[in-house]
Amino acid sequence: MLPANHQQVFSDKKEHIINAAVELFAEKGFEGSSIRDLAARADVNVAMVNYYFGSKDKLFTAIVEHRASFMRGKLDEIEADKTMSEIEKIDAIIENYVTKILSQPAFHRVMHQELLKTEREAMHENIIRIFVRNTKTLRTIIEQGIKKKVFKKVDPELTMASLIGTINQVMLSKALCIMLVDKEKNFDPYTDLAFRTRLVKHLKQLMHGYLLADKN
Amino acid sequence: MLPANHQQVFSDKKEHIINAAVELFAEKGFEGSSIRDLAARADVNVAMVNYYFGSKDKLFTAIVEHRASFMRGKLDEIEADKTMSEIEKIDAIIENYVTKILSQPAFHRVMHQELLKTEREAMHENIIRIFVRNTKTLRTIIEQGIKKKVFKKVDPELTMASLIGTINQVMLSKALCIMLVDKEKNFDPYTDLAFRTRLVKHLKQLMHGYLLADKN
DNA sequence: TTTAATTAATCAAACGTTTGTTTAATTCAA
DNA sequence: TTGAATTAAACAAACGTTTGATTAATTAAA
Numbered sequence: 001m002l003p004a005n006h007q008q009v010f011s012d013k014k015e016h017i018i019n020a021a022v023e024l025f026a027e028k029g030f031e032g033s034s035i036r037d038l039a040a041r042a043d044v045n046v047a048m049v050n051y052y053f054g055s056k057d058k059l060f061t062a063i064v065e066h067r068a069s070f071m072r073g074k075l076d077e078i079e080a081d082k083t084m085s086e087i088e089k090i091d092a093i094i095e096n097y098v099t100k101i102l103s104q105p106a107f108h109r110v111m112h113q114e115l116l117k118t119e120r121e122a123m124h125e126n127i128i129r130i131f132v133r134n135t136k137t138l139r140t141i142i143e144q145g146i147k148k149k150v151f152k153k154v155d156p157e158l159t160m161a162s163l164i165g166t167i168n169q170v171m172l173s174k175a176l177c178i179m180l181v182d183k184e185k186n187f188d189p190y191t192d193l194a195f196r197t198r199l200v201k202h203l204k205q206l207m208h209g210y211l212l213a214d215k216n
Numbered sequence: 217m218l219p220a221n222h223q224q225v226f227s228d229k230k231e232h233i234i235n236a237a238v239e240l241f242a243e244k245g246f247e248g249s250s251i252r253d254l255a256a257r258a259d260v261n262v263a264m265v266n267y268y269f270g271s272k273d274k275l276f277t278a279i280v281e282h283r284a285s286f287m288r289g290k291l292d293e294i295e296a297d298k299t300m301s302e303i304e305k306i307d308a309i310i311e312n313y314v315t316k317i318l319s320q321p322a323f324h325r326v327m328h329q330e331l332l333k334t335e336r337e338a339m340h341e342n343i344i345r346i347f348v349r350n351t352k353t354l355r356t357i358i359e360q361g362i363k364k365k366v367f368k369k370v371d372p373e374l375t376m377a378s379l380i381g382t383i384n385q386v387m388l389s390k391a392l393c394i395m396l397v398d399k400e401k402n403f404d405p406y407t408d409l410a411f412r413t414r415l416v417k418h419l420k421q422l423m424h425g426y427l428l429a430d431k432n
Numbered sequence: 433t434t435t436a437a438t439t440a441a442t443c444a445a446a447c448g449t450t451t452g453t454t455t456a457a458t459t460c461a462a
Numbered sequence: 463t464t465g466a467a468t469t470a471a472a473c474a475a476a477c478g479t480t481t482g483a484t485t486a487a488t489t490a491a492a
């Protein structure tokens with residue numbers, strides 16, 4: 001009936017394949033996953049992946065474009081907010097980062113797998129561009145804080161590396177995470193709310209201790 | 217002539233293949249690299265890889281076992297040293313970590329690529345076991361510092377994650393690293409001594425600010 | 433309204449390559 | 463001369479991709 005309905009069905013199918021692909025690639029890696037694997041998991045015919053996306057490589061590009069926008073929006077809002085102090089903005093960004101990344105562990109893992117490969121330049125630069133764009137806000141705020149002398153004269157780039165690197169380290173491996181925090185086997189750090197709180201608290205304390213100038 | 221010489225030659229060839237493999241896997245990933253690629257790069261016959269290592273998977277295991285011991289030794293020494301304070305030990309570990317990891321960027325990348333895959337359990341747990349063993353020293357020292365009340369009551373596990381995560385973040389991508397620090401294209405952060413110094417300085421400051429209790 | 437034409441979606445089957453691995457013959461060193 | 467090292471060739475299996483047929487839904491013409 002509805003003319004829009006057709007497009008709707010089409011998009012649903014593409015999204016269904018993308019979702020299955022993200023999960024599969026996170027488990028086995030992009031090269032380690034075959035289109036037949038993916039087709040079986042998504043319960044579609046093998047030909048459908050190339051029908052919808054053109055090729056396996058283009059499927060990956062589609063995944064990046066479909067999911068990568070998940071960071072923006074809130075970040076610009078935080079940066080522009082005149083009522084917040086610099087350290088309050090850092091706190092807000094920490095909460096935003098942790099929430100967003102913990103909500104898409106599989107996608108996050110897939111992106112980092114590709115980042116770690118020095119070849120595959122096209123995909124590589126694509127991912128890096130998104131990453132740099134997403135972290136620009138953080139950089140600006142740190143530099144502003146230093147300028148206003150409410151932050152110590154820290155290393156802005158490496159401060160970003162510490163903040164994001166901590167989250168990435170936690171996301172590295174669920175198994176590693178479980179071993180580090182000594183939890184029972186079926187504990188899932190990514191959905192566990194207490195763990196999210198713990199990570200946010202740690203990052204805030206770390207950044208406060210590092211960024212805020214001693215009162216003297 | 218020498219009876220040991222035969223073993224020497226044998227090992228040299230194996231090591232030559234391992235070195236080529238680490239470089240190749242870092243560029244294209246383990247699954248993304250074919251044995252023919254590897255044979256061509258190492259300038260050996262395709263059959264030699266399986267002749268020496270048995271299979272592609274066993275080659276990976278051999279790489280892990282051959283290179284993974286690179287961390288130990290100095291760490292135990294630092295931990296046992298009675299003349300150093302806890303924060304001095306942290307500083308020593310930072311210098312040790314940064315030096316060791318920056319000296320093997322390709323190997324480091326290969327390990328992390330595998331860590332990010334949730335399947336491939338055998339390799340996965342192998343790498344995790346090594347990782348946990350290597351970080352146990354750091355954990356012990358942090359906990360000792362807290363016990364002696366020279367450190368604040370920090371989160372030991374996530375403090376480790378911040379320290380190692382920062383280094384990993386820098387190691388993630390050379391291209392990303394260059395973009396972050398705004399250097400010219402042919403700048404190599406891994407061999408550049410000034411960058412190493414900068415990273416060490418940042419980590420020490422970060423840990424000092426976070427770990428050391430305020431004097432009151 | 434009925435019928436024909438057109439379209440998108442889906443499928444099983446097959447395409448040519450590349451994959452990891454093995455074989456059997458050959459070279460080499462001791 | 464013996465055993466290890468090395469080779470080119472061959473292997474089946476798996477790979478990404480393409481094909482041509484079939485279905486179902488939509489549009490156009492009668």
